[in-house]
Amino acid sequence: MASIRKEIHIDVPPAQVWDALRDVGALHTRLVPGFVTDTRMEDNTRVVTFGNGVVAREEIVGIDEQRRRLAWAIIDPPFRHYSGVAWVEPDINGGSHFVWTADVLPDLLADEVESMMTAGIEVIKKTQEAAHAADSRRFGG
Numbered sequence: 001m002a003s004i005r006k007e008i009h010i011d012v013p014p015a016q017v018w019d020a021l022r023d024v025g026a027l028h029t030r031l032v033p034g035f036v037t038d039t040r041m042e043d044n045t046r047v048v049t050f051g052n053g054v055v056a057r058e059e060i061v062g063i064d065e066q067r068r069r070l071a072w073a074i075i076d077p078p079f080r081h082y083s084g085v086a087w088v089e090p091d092i093n094g095g096s097h098f099v100w101t102a103d104v105l106p107d108l109l110a111d112e113v114e115s116m117m118t119a120g121i122e123v124i125k126k127t128q129e130a131a132h133a134a135d136s137r138r139f140g141g
Contacts, residue, residue, distance in 0.1 A: 008121050024039075056076070059075050
């Protein structure tokens with residue numbers, strides 16, 4: 001099984017990043033706009049349409065408010081197994097430390113998943129920092 005881990009510093013307070021991450025039905029507007037073009041909830045399953053046209057059905061496994069941690073599983077082919085987890089914590093230098101991991105089977109999908117995660121985490125950083133800057137301008141902070 002391939003295990004992939006991505007980490008990035010986001011110059012935004014953890015509470016703001018967590019607020020966007022935990023809003024599981026708003027990936028396309030709050031966390032990764034453009035990278036994800038649509039998100040639709042069907043009970044506890046989020047149907048995600050990526051910018052490249054790929055559609056994935058993600059079962060939300062858990063939202064841990066205390067740890068600011070979200071876990072999900074992709075429940076359809078081509079995966080035999082996909083377990084994703086993302087969390088945000090305070091960075092020792094200020095702002096947030098964002099971590100995203102995925103365990104994937106079959107292994108031959110690992111390169112594609114890693115490429116998508118690399119692009120996605122960059123969009124998360126850009127989106128969150130832009131939203132924070134806009135809020136700061138709007139509220140004079």
